Amino acid sequence: MTFKEAEKRVEELSKLLNKLDIKYREGTPDISDQEYDDLMNELILLEKNHTSLLKVTSPSQRVGGEPSKNFENVAHNLPMLSLSNTYDKEDLIDFNDRIKKDLTIDEVEYVCELKYDGVALSLTYENGILVRAVTRGDGVKGDDITRNARTIKSIPLQILGDCPPILEVRGEVFMSKTSFEKNNIKISEENEIRRSKGNKEQPLLANPRNAAAGALKQLDPKKVSEKQLDMYAYQIASEDEKITSHFEGLEALKNWGFNIPDTFEVRSDIDEVWDYINQWSEKRKDLPLETDGVVIKVNKMELHNKLGNTAKSPRWAIAYKYKAEAAKTPLLSITYQVGRTGAITPVANLAPVQLAGTTVRRASLHNANEIERLDLHYEDIVYVEKGGEIIPKITGVDKLARKESAKKVEYISHCPSCNSELERKEGEAQHYCRNWECIPQIKGRIQHFVSRKAMNIDSLGGETIDQLIKIGLIKDAGDLYSLKPEDLNQLDRFGDKSISKLLAGIEESKNIPYEQVIFALGIRSVGSTISEKLAEAFTTIDALADASEEEIAELYDVGGTVAVEVKKFFNSELQLFFLEKLKNAGIKFELEKQDVKDTLDGKSFVCTGKFSIYSRNEMHAEIKKNGGSVKTSITKNVDYLVAGEKAGSKLKKATELGITILTEDDFAKMITNE
Numbered sequence: 070m071t072f073k074e075a076e077k078r079v080e081e082l083s084k085l086l087n088k089l090d091i092k093y094r095e096g097t098p099d100i101s102d103q104e105y106d107d108l109m110n111e112l113i114l115l116e117k118n119h120t121s122l123l124k125v126t127s128p129s130q131r132v133g134g135e136p137s138k139n140f141e142n143v144a145h146n147l148p149m150l151s152l153s154n155t156y157d158k159e160d161l162i163d164f165n166d167r168i169k170k171d172l173t174i175d176e177v178e179y180v181c182e183l184k185y186d187g188v189a190l191s192l193t194y195e196n197g198i199l200v201r202a203v204t205r206g207d208g209v210k211g212d213d214i215t216r217n218a219r220t221i222k223s224i225p226l227q228i229l230g231d232c233p234p235i236l237e238v239r240g241e242v243f244m245s246k247t248s249f250e251k252n253n254i255k256i257s258e259e260n261e262i263r264r265s266k267g268n269k270e271q272p273l274l275a276n277p278r279n280a281a282a283g284a285l286k287q288l289d290p291k292k293v294s295e296k297q298l299d300m301y302a303y304q305i306a307s308e309d310e311k312i313t314s315h316f317e318g319l320e321a322l323k324n325w326g327f328n329i330p331d332t333f334e335v336r337s338d339i340d341e342v343w344d345y346i347n348q349w350s351e352k353r354k355d356l357p358l359e360t361d362g363v364v365i366k367v368n369k370m371e372l373h374n375k376l377g378n379t380a381k382s383p384r385w386a387i388a389y390k391y392k393a394e395a396a397k398t399p400l401l402s403i404t405y406q407v408g409r410t411g412a413i414t415p416v417a418n419l420a421p422v423q424l425a426g427t428t429v430r431r432a433s434l435h436n437a438n439e440i441e442r443l444d445l446h447y448e449d450i451v452y453v454e455k456g457g458e459i460i461p462k463i464t465g466v467d468k469l470a471r472k473e474s475a476k477k478v479e480y481i482s483h484c485p486s487c488n489s490e491l492e493r494k495e496g497e498a499q500h501y502c503r504n505w506e507c508i509p510q511i512k513g514r515i516q517h518f519v520s521r522k523a524m525n526i527d528s529l530g531g532e533t534i535d536q537l538i539k540i541g542l543i544k545d546a547g548d549l550y551s552l553k554p555e556d557l558n559q560l561d562r563f564g565d566k567s568i569s570k571l572l573a574g575i576e577e578s579k580n581i582p583y584e585q586v587i588f589a590l591g592i593r594s595v596g597s598t599i600s601e602k603l604a605e606a607f608t609t610i611d612a613l614a615d616a617s618e619e620e621i622a623e624l625y626d627v628g629g630t631v632a633v634e635v636k637k638f639f640n641s642e643l644q645l646f647f648l649e650k651l652k653n654a655g656i657k658f659e660l661e662k663q664d665v666k667d668t669l670d671g672k673s674f675v676c677t678g679k680f681s682i683y684s685r686n687e688m689h690a691e692i693k694k695n696g697g698s699v700k701t702s703i704t705k706n707v708d709y710l711v712a713g714e715k716a717g718s719k720l721k722k723a724t725e726l727g728i729t730i731l732t733e734d735d736f737a738k739m740i741t742n743e
């Protein structure tokens with residue numbers, strides 16, 4: 070490579086790495102970590118061979134991100150560095166050889182720790198009290214997020230026992246796999262409500278690391294606490310003569326009350342380090358948090374000082390990273406699936422590739438925007454990664470491998486099943502087929518109807534539904550209730566046992582409670598949470614059918630979109646025909662009364678302000694459980710206003726209208742009949 074070529078490549082790589090950093094921090098990396106690290110290593114090598122090309126602004130010289138404008142920026146006592154990293158055993162051997170040579174010693178003892186996948190945080194304690202928590206930022210200065218850090222349970226606010234008057238501890242803040250899942254379930258549930266109100270949905274958390282970073286930067290400490298973050302400490306960064314080894318440091322941290330996992334170990338040479346790496350390569354998947362490698366640190370503190378740091382990382386440590394669960398494979402074709410609501414989902418068919426122990430053949434593409442975002446072309450080589458979902462995700466495209474003749478993927482304009490023209494509303498991501506009789510939609514509606522959270526007829530599988538539709542035995546789920554044994558005899562591979570099992574399942578579904586029946590109807594925007602709310606408010610199907618749009622929209626957490634969809638459903642001839650069949654079959658179209666007490670005697674309530682005993686949702690649930698109803702706005706028909714702290718305009722209006730005002734205590738007494 071000539072100097073000119075090297076210069077050009079350095080510039081190219083710097084630009085690319087800067088761009089990739091931004092996408093990575095946003096939680097939507099364009100490429101896998103390993104590929105990023107390969108590009109970084111290429112840059113480092115070029116800069117090493119052509120020292121005049123090395124600029125202080127190069128990505129190779131920079132640590133992490135930038136401090137943000139939302140928090141006070143604080144300079145670190147000692148810079149918070151990154152770690153040099155490798156995916157190869159060879160590099161570990163080189164690392165060990167170099168240390169031995171530099172220090173002219175024969176043996177080096179190491180401590181191995183797992184590399185926790187989160188964000189670095191520095192904690193300062195003065196006389197044992199936590200006074201400051203600062204993020205890594207650009208390595209020199211970071212964000213003061215002390216208030217947020219205090220909400221993390223595994224961060225001690227006060228040190229146990231004796232400690233130096235000034236103590237700086239560094240560690241990794243992370244979101245456990247369980248919290249990550251819980252947080253995403255919560256977002257999905259909240260999205261159901263947002264959707265129902267026609268509000269914008271919140272994106273799901275991309276991965277635990279990104280989620281932890283995002284949570285730490287919330288401005289409201291209460292929001293941080295809700296995210297259930299954790300922290301593992303991994304280093305004492307302040308002077309402490311008593312501590313002569315990293316191992317002793319970790320033990321001291323443990324005794325002072327820090328959270329230290331018991332996965333760290335002392336290893337007496339590099340071969341033993343390699344054993345540790347192998348030992349954890351699979352086992353780490355059972356740990357409560359994501360880890361992406363092993364950090365290998367020289368044990369003796371005195372050697373740390375002798376070895377010192379580079380601009381970006383300490384010379385006494387290295388990270389060995391496990392190869393990411395990502396793969397590269399050609400895109401073969403795209404299939405467009407039609408869901409029960411007519412929504413179209415594009416799915417990428419891939420050349421089979423091994424990923425995290427399974428063979429991957431398909432990946433979800435979500436919608437036209439996603440295809441656009443990836444700038445996907447036919448025959449592209451794509452990167453697939455396995456996240457939390459079952460179906461892997463395409464994270465990027467190898468644009469360098471793209472053939473010049475490759476054509477951009479154009480989204481379909483007509484339904485792949487019935488050929489109706491597709492519709493896409495302004496501002497919506499999804500395309501829809503609007504043909505009611507489109508076969509996959511019929512099948513989807515029936516599958517939804519029999520699903521576990523709906524009518525729970527698990528003896529009816531997808532293939533059987535296909536056959537029943539094909540033979541013409543069913544057009545909708547209502548027809549299931551008139552199926553006879555002799556009808557089912559016509560099905561392939563469906564013996565007497567299967568027949569009686571299916572019929573029994575159908576029969577049992579007549580006991581499914583009303584709120585689940587509402588969900589089973591498959592009204593758009595009506596998920597299981599909304600179904601429960603509708604069932605509580607309109608205790609029979611006729612009451613629901615007769616409810617006005619305003620009455621539905623007025624229900625707490627329900628909103629306009631649901632109201633429109635419910636009305637649309639009950640105004641549709643086709644749906645009325647379907648309902649008639651269900652009615653004749655004896656499906657439960659009424660709420661069972663046993664759970665409802667009549668303590669509140671049908672009175673209506675509005676709740677406003679901040680409460681200390683109940684959350685708003687709990688209070689609403691109590692009202693309904695005790696036979697009252699919940700309204701969202703004050704009118705003269707409201708019986709009570711329960712006013713918490715900072716009640717505001719509703720309190721004023723209620724007072725003007727002479728509505729009885731209750732405190733939270735009054736309310737609690739009322740429902741406990743005190």
Ligand SMILES: NC(=O)c1ccc[n+]([C@@H]2O[C@H](COP(=O)([O-])OP(=O)(O)OC[C@H]3O[C@@H](n4cnc5c(N)ncnc54)[C@H](O)[C@@H]3O)[C@@H](O)[C@H]2O)c1
Pocket residue numbers: 089090092093098099100101102103105106132133150151152154182183184185186187188189190205240241303364388
């Ligand atoms: N895919 C992409 O597009 C993309 C883009 C940018 C960065 N990245 C990835 O991010 C890396 C750079 O991030 P980085 O600078 O935070 O480096 P890093 O995350 O690879 O390593 C340094 C960090 O490891 C953490 N750590 C975890 N466990 C530790 C332990 N036991 N002891 C000490 N430290 C521990 C510390 O917080 C430390 O700051 C790159 O190497 C790359 O893999 C990927």
Ligand SMILES: [Zn+2]
Pocket residue numbers: 407484485486487488489502503504507508
């Ligand atoms: Zn169609």
